[in-house]
Amino acid sequence: HVGEAGYRRVLLKLGGEMFGGGSVGVDPDVVGTVARQLAEVVANGVEVAVVIGGGNFFRGAELQQRGMERARGDYMAMLGTTMNCLALQDFLEREHGIDTRVMTAISMGQVAEPYIPRRASRHLEKGRVVIFGAGTGMPYFSTDTAAAQRALEIGAEVVLLAKGVDGVYSADPKTTPGAELFDSITHREVLERGLKVADATAFSLCMDNHMRILVFNLLVEGNIARAASGAKIGTLVST
Numbered sequence: 285h286v287g288e289a290g291y292r293r294v295l296l297k298l299g300g301e302m303f304g305g306g307s308v309g310v311d312p313d314v315v316g317t318v319a320r321q322l323a324e325v326v327a328n329g330v331e332v333a334v335v336i337g338g339g340n341f342f343r344g345a346e347l348q349q350r351g352m353e354r355a356r357g358d359y360m361a362m363l364g365t366t367m368n369c370l371a372l373q374d375f376l377e378r379e380h381g382i383d384t385r386v387m388t389a390i391s392m393g394q395v396a397e398p399y400i401p402r403r404a405s406r407h408l409e410k411g412r413v414v415i416f417g418a419g420t421g422m423p424y425f426s427t428d429t430a431a432a433q434r435a436l437e438i439g440a441e442v443v444l445l446a447k448g449v450d451g452v453y454s455a456d457p458k459t460t461p462g463a464e465l466f467d468s469i470t471h472r473e474v475l476e477r478g479l480k481v482a483d484a485t486a487f488s489l490c491m492d493n494h495m496r497i498l499v500f501n502l503l504v505e506g507n508i509a510r511a512a513s514g515a516k517i518g519t520l521v522s523t
């Protein structure tokens with residue numbers, strides 16, 4: 285992991301399912317917890333950008349199984365991610381007084397700015413939290429891929445991948461007792477061992493461009509701030 289100085293700029297990826305607290309819609313308790321932890325990160329002087337998934341509303345692939353056209357389902361799902369972004373913005377501004385900007389890959393001027401990379405960087409430099417909505421704006425992609433792409437483009441030093449487990453294991457800990465939790469691993473080793481950190485597109489973007497990924501447990505209070513400070517938690521995937 286990094287030295288005492290910690291990270292300067294991070295990209296946090298949150299799954300939509302967690303945002304919904306296990307059901308459709310937004311769970312204010314979860315959003316509140318995330319916002320409180322992000323406030324801590326900002327107070328520590330770390331620049332933080334966020335990508336949120338949309339699994340608590342729709343997934344294009346699931347809508348397709350129910351008869352819809354895939355691309356249209358994907359667009360619906362991307363709009364869903366933006367609702368999560370607005371919820372987080374609300375908690376950050378209202379409860380913590382933290383300036384935030386939602387920037388979306390699909391234009392929706394009344395609620396968010398368009399994603400303009402250099403403007404995103406300016407917001408971050410000014411200490412604003414930047415929340416990226418609508419994924420990559422492209423059907424057939426994922427918000428993990430959006431996270432990898434945005435992290436690369438804005439020069440984040442690490443993708444903080446928040447999960448419901450402690451990190452990357454040698455096997456599924458639910459079915460394989462004694463599965464080993466790695467504290468660090470290389471991208472190559474993840475592939476060679478057939479482990480799954482993110483979808484293939486997102487993972488290969490990170491691997492090809494030497495982007496570090498920290499997989500950590502969101503369900504442990506305080507972990508977002510720990511992850512952003514470079515503390516030794518979870519599993520660090522690096523070159």
Ligand code: UDP
Pocket residue numbers: 298299300301336337338339340342343344345357358359361362365418419420421422423424425426427428429430
């Ligand atoms: N999506 C998409 N393009 C993107 C990002 C997301 O089409 O660049 C759609 C896709 O249907 C995806 C859904 O939005 O299933 C929600 O994103 P994701 O599955 O990544 O959310 P998470 O699992 O993190 O909640």
